[in-house]
Amino acid sequence: MKILKYLWNHNKFLLIGFSIASLVTLGFLAKFTFSVIYWSNNRDAAIEPWMPIGYIARSYKVERDWLMEQTGLPRDESRVRFSIEAAAEEAGISYEEMRQRLLDAIETRRTP
Amino acid sequence: MIDLLLELFTQYGLVILAGTIYLAALGAPLPGTVLLVLSGAFAASGEMDLVSVIATAYFSAVAGDITGFTIGYKGGAWLQKKLARSKLGAQIGKAEAFMTQWGGVGVFLSRWLVAPIGPTINYVAGIGRFSWRKFVLWDLLGETIWVAVYMTIGVVFSASALALVDMIASASWVLLGALVMWVMGKRLIKVIRKARQAVA
Numbered sequence: 018m019k020i021l022k023y024l025w026n027h028n029k030f031l032l033i034g035f036s037i038a039s040l041v042t043l044g045f046l047a048k049f050t051f052s053v054i055y056w057s058n059n060r061d062a063a064i065e066p067w068m069p070i071g072y073i074a075r076s077y078k079v080e081r082d083w084l085m086e087q088t089g090l091p092r093d094e095s096r097v098r099f100s101i102e103a104a105a106e107e108a109g110i111s112y113e114e115m116r117q118r119l120l121d122a123i124e125t126r127r128t129p
Numbered sequence: 130m131i132d133l134l135l136e137l138f139t140q141y142g143l144v145i146l147a148g149t150i151y152l153a154a155l156g157a158p159l160p161g162t163v164l165l166v167l168s169g170a171f172a173a174s175g176e177m178d179l180v181s182v183i184a185t186a187y188f189s190a191v192a193g194d195i196t197g198f199t200i201g202y203k204g205g206a207w208l209q210k211k212l213a214r215s216k217l218g219a220q221i222g223k224a225e226a227f228m229t230q231w232g233g234v235g236v237f238l239s240r241w242l243v244a245p246i247g248p249t250i251n252y253v254a255g256i257g258r259f260s261w262r263k264f265v266l267w268d269l270l271g272e273t274i275w276v277a278v279y280m281t282i283g284v285v286f287s288a289s290a291l292a293l294v295d296m297i298a299s300a301s302w303v304l305l306g307a308l309v310m311w312v313m314g315k316r317l318i319k320v321i322r323k324a325r326q327a328v329a
Contacts, residue, residue, distance in 0.1 A: 023324040024317075031320065035313040042306030049299035056292045067135040075174035076288030098176045100139045 064120070066102035066112050073101065077123045087122040088115065131160065138164055143181060147189040154193025155200075156248035161190070162279055162298070166290045169283020179284075183276060190272045191265075194240075194251050198264055201255020208256075228257030233267045240271025241278060243305045245298075 024032045064073055074084040086092070088104045105115035138145040146164050153161030165186050172179040228235070232254065239250040254264050282297075283290050 020321060020324045023327060024320060027324070028317075028320050031313060031317055035310065035317055038306055038309045038313060042303055042310060045299045045302040045306060049296060049303055052292065052296045052299060056289065056296060065132070065135070067132065067139045069139055069171065069174070069176050071174040071176045072171060072288065075170070081175060098139045098142060098171065100136070102136075 064101065064116055067100050069098040069100050070104060070119075071099075073119065077127075079123055079126050083126075084119065084122070087119055089118070131163075134160070134164075135167070138167065142177060143185045146182070147185050150186055150189040151193040151196075154190055154248060154251065155197050156252075162244065162275075163291065163294055165276065165279045166283040166294050169280040170287045170290055171283075172280075173284040173287055179280075183280060186280070187272060187276050190240075190275065191268055194247070194268045194272070195265065197248055197251030198255040198259075198261070201252035202258065202261075203255075204252075205256030205258065228254055228259040232257075232259050233263055236264055236267040237271040240268065241275040242301070243308070244275070244301055245305055 021032075070085050070088065071081040074081040077084075085096075085099075089108055090104060101115055101119065102112050105112045108115065110118075134145070134149070138149075146168055149159045149164050150161040153159045168177055168182040168186065171177040172182050235250055236254060236259075239247045279294070282293055286293055
C-alpha cells in the first residue's frame with residue numbers, strides 16, 4: 018500500500034498508463050476468447066443483403082448455378098457479384114422473401 | 130457504415146477494395162483487412178478474379194504506406210524547422226532514434242502481426258527520416274505476408290472467414306497491449322525497487 022502511494026506520488030503517469038494497458042489487453046483477451054468459442058459453434062454465416070448469390074452458395078455448399086436458378090430470374094452468365102438484394106429487386110419481391118426462398122431451396126437440397 | 134461499404138464493395142469490386150486499403154494505410158478507420166478476406170472468399174466462389182484481387186490489394190497497400198511515409202518525411206522536416214527549440218522538436222529527435230533502433234523490423238511486423246499500429250509507423254518512419262529504400266523493402270516484404278495470409282483465410286474459410294478476421298484483430302490488439310505492458314512493466318519494476326528502498 019505504501020509502495021502504491023509512493024508510485025502515485027512519484028510516477029502517476031506510469032501507473033495510470035500500465036493500468037489502462039492492462040485493462041485494454043484483458044478486454045481484448047476476453048473478446049478474443051468469446052469469438053473463438055462463438056466461431057467454433059457457428060460456422061454457417063448468416064445471410065446479409067449485400068452477399069452475392071455465389072458467395073452464399075459456397076457458404077452453404079450448394080452449386081452456384083443451381084442457387085442462381087432458385088432466384089426465379091432468367092439465366093444470365095454476365096452477372097458478376099449479383100447480390101441477394103439486387104436479385105430481390107429484379108424479381109420484384111422483398112429482400113426477406115428472396116432470402117426465405119433461397120433458404121427453403123437450400124434446405125430441400127440438404128435434406129436427403 | 131460497414132454494411133454500406135460491403136454493399137459498395139459487392140457492386141464495384143476492385144475500386145472499393147483499392148480505395149479502402151489505401152485510406153486504411155493512411156490511418157482512416159476503414160476495414161481494409163475485412164475487404165481483403167472477403168475478396169479471397171469472392172475469388173473462391175468465382176465472383177472475383179484471384180490475380181486481380183492480389184495485385185490490387187498489394188499495390189494499394191504499398192502505395193498507401195509510401196504516401197504515409199512521404200507525408201511524415203516532408204511534414205517532419207517542416208515541423209523540425211518550425212519547432213527546432215521546443216519540446217516537440219526533441220520528440221522528432223526521439224522518433225529518429227526509435228527508427229534507427231527498430232526501423233526495419235518495426236515496419237515489417239506492423240504490416241501484418243501488429244497491424245493496428247501500421248499507419249502510425251508509416252508516419253513515424255517518415256518523420257524519423259528512415260531510409261526510403263529500406264522502408265520500401267521491408268514494406269514490400271511485410272505486405273506480401275499480409276496479403277498472402279488474409280487472402281488464404283478468405284479462400285479457405287470463405288463465409289466463416291469474417292468471424293475469423295474479428296478473432297485475429299482481437300489477438301493483434303492483445304499482442305500490442307502485451308508489448309506495451311512489457312515495456313511499461315519493466316520500468317514499473319525498476320521504480321518499485323527504488324520505491325522499496327525509499328519506503329524502507
